[in-house]
Every structure is written in C-alpha cells, then in structure tokens.
Amino acid sequence: MNLINGKEVAAKVKNDVRGDAEYLSDCFGVKPGLAVILVGDDPASAVYVKNKTKDCAEVGFESFEHILPASTTQEELMALVKQLNADKKVHGILCQLPLPKHLNEREIINAIDPKKDVDAFHPENVGRIMIGDYDFLPCTPAGVMELIHSAGISVSGKKCTVIGRSNIVGKPMAMLLLHENGTVTVCHSKTRNLAEECKDADILVAAVGRAKLITADMVKEGAVVIDVGMNRDENGKLCGDVDFESVKDKAGFITPVPGGVGPMTRAMLMKNTLTAYKKAFGIR
Numbered sequence: 001m002n003l004i005n006g007k008e009v010a011a012k013v014k015n016d017v018r019g020d021a022e023y024l025s026d027c028f029g030v031k032p033g034l035a036v037i038l039v040g041d042d043p044a045s046a047v048y049v050k051n052k053t054k055d056c057a058e059v060g061f062e063s064f065e066h067i068l069p070a071s072t073t074q075e076e077l078m079a080l081v082k083q084l085n086a087d088k089k090v091h092g093i094l095c096q097l098p099l100p101k102h103l104n105e106r107e108i109i110n111a112i113d114p115k116k117d118v119d120a121f122h123p124e125n126v127g128r129i130m131i132g133d134y135d136f137l138p139c140t141p142a143g144v145m146e147l148i149h150s151a152g153i154s155v156s157g158k159k160c161t162v163i164g165r166s167n168i169v170g171k172p173m174a175m176l177l178l179h180e181n182g183t184v185t186v187c188h189s190k191t192r193n194l195a196e197e198c199k200d201a202d203i204l205v206a207a208v209g210r211a212k213l214i215t216a217d218m219v220k221e222g223a224v225v226i227d228v229g230m231n232r233d234e235n236g237k238l239c240g241d242v243d244f245e246s247v248k249d250k251a252g253f254i255t256p257v258p259g260g261v262g263p264m265t266r267a268m269l270m271k272n273t274l275t276a277y278k279k280a281f282g283i284r
C-alpha cells in the first residue's frame with residue numbers, strides 16, 4: 001500500500017501559489033483577494049471559513065470575511081454579492097454552503113460574477129467544465145486530480161468508479177476523470193449493486209458522506225482509493241467514507257482522512273483565487 005499524503009502535496013501547491021502571489025503583488029501593487037461569506041452558525045462551516053482565512057494569510061493573499069447572522073435575508077445577501085462583484089480588491093468570492101434553509105442558494109451562486117467564482121459553481125463555469133474549456137475547476141475534484149497525478153498514476157483507459165453524484169464533487173469528478181480518458185461509472189443511492197461496481201474499479205473515488213461505507217471486500221486488489229468523505233465514526237472520531245484500516249492492505253494507493261483530500265481542497269481554492277487574480281490583470 002502506498003499512502004498518498006495530501007498534506008505534503010497541498011503544501012507544495014500552496015508554496016507555488018505563494019511564490020507567484022508575492023511576485024505579482026509587487027508588479028501590480030495589489031494582493032490577490034478572496035472574499036468569504038458565511039451565513040448562520042453552522043460549526044463545521046465556521047471552521048472551514050476560519051481555515052480559508054488562515055490559508056490566505058499563509059500564501060500572501062488579502063482575505064475579506066463576511067460573517068452574517070442566520071436571520072440574513074435573500075436581498076441582503078444578494079446586495080453583498082453585488083458589492084463584492086464590483087470590488088476591485090476582491091478577485092475571488094466564495095459563499096460557504098449550505099446556506100440556511102430560507103435562502104435560495106442557486107440564486108446566490110448565479111449572482112456571483114463567473115470571473116470571481118473560485119468554487120466553479122456558477123452555471124457558466126459548470127458548462128465550461130463540461131466542454132473542457134475552463135478557467136476554474138471545483139476545488140475538491142481538482143484536488144483529487146492533483147493527488148492522482150502526484151502519485152504518478154495515469155487515468156487513461158482505467159475503470160474509474162465515483163460514488164456520489166453531488167454538483168460539488170461527484171458530477172465534476174466524473175467529468176475530470178473522463179477528460180483524462182478514464183472509463184467512468186457514477187454510483188449513487190439507487191445503484192443496484194454498489195459492491196460489484198466498486199470491485200471493478202482501478203480508481204475508486206468515494207464521495208457519499210457515509211462513515212466507513214467502503215470495506216475491503218468492495219475494493220479490487222491494487223486499486224487507487226481516494227476518500228473524499230469527512231464523517232464522524234461511532235466514537236466521534238473524524239473518518240472518511242472508506243474503512244481505512246481494512247482497505248489499506250488491499251489498495252495499491254490510498255488517501256487518509258484526515259490528511260488526504262481535505263488539505264488539497266483548501267490548496268486548490270488558493271490556486272483558483274490566484275487564477276482569478278491573474279485573469280483580472282489579463283495574464284494566465
């Protein structure tokens with residue numbers, strides 16, 4: 001078994017971003033800026049937002065936190081997005097999801113300037129990913145591809161199984177694997193025989209949000225196993241969608257939780273913000 005160390009790969013990505021940001025900030029007289037919006041008091045979301053601010057400081061970006069109460073109205077949130085769209089110091093905008101139930105998530109996402117949409121959730125960016133002509137990739141699937149590349153694994157011709165079909169991870173993940181010529185199967189809650197689909201996979205990406213769902217009997221000997229899950233086990237300990245202890249001896253490559261995909265998602269957000277900044281100044 002080879003462990004794919006997400007912390008190490010993420011540190012490398014952030015290091016490259018920091019170097020570019022430092023140089024370009026001197027050239028243009030302004031740092032890359034990321035605005036993060038958090039509505040309400042979901043504790044997990046609060047941690048994610050704090051980490052994003054920390055990452056920005058680490059790579060030399062300006063960060064703008066907008067922490068709003070759960071009672072925020074759709075109109076107030078829309079007004080903030082419009083203000084950030086027009087702000088020259090803001091190159092990337094991220095609205096932390098999920099939003100409180102009374103807010104219309106889709107309308108907010110659609111209001112973000114696609115050029116500042118560092119999540120790549122806007123329909124324009126989603127569409128561009130479909131046709132393979134994009135500036136941004138959603139952070140988690142992009143991070144997974146970086147991890148696969150970092151381990152020297154080629155996707156071309158391989159059987160890839162993605163478990164989960166969310167707009168944030170599963171669907172774009174399948175598309176990125178397809179772009180690299182994988183033969184892709186997407187599984188979900190209605191899939192008839194999940195174990196069989198998984199067992200066929202040379203590359204297995206689990207993104208369902210069910211603790212330790214993937215056990216050793218569902219994994220092909222030597223497979224690449226990427227765990228996007230972020231769950232709590234019966235003892236309240238952080239764990240993935242993969243039963244790491246049993247799968248690690250069967251997999252050829254495996255990512256741990258924590259320390260696998262999570263740090264990569266954060267690193268790719270920094271990379272996307274740098275891309276948005278560069279594009280704002282007309283460079284690639």
Ligand code: GUN
Binds near residue numbers: 097119140
């Ligand atoms: N909530 C969980 N993951 C994400 C993400 O990647 N982006 C945003 N905006 N919210 C999230």
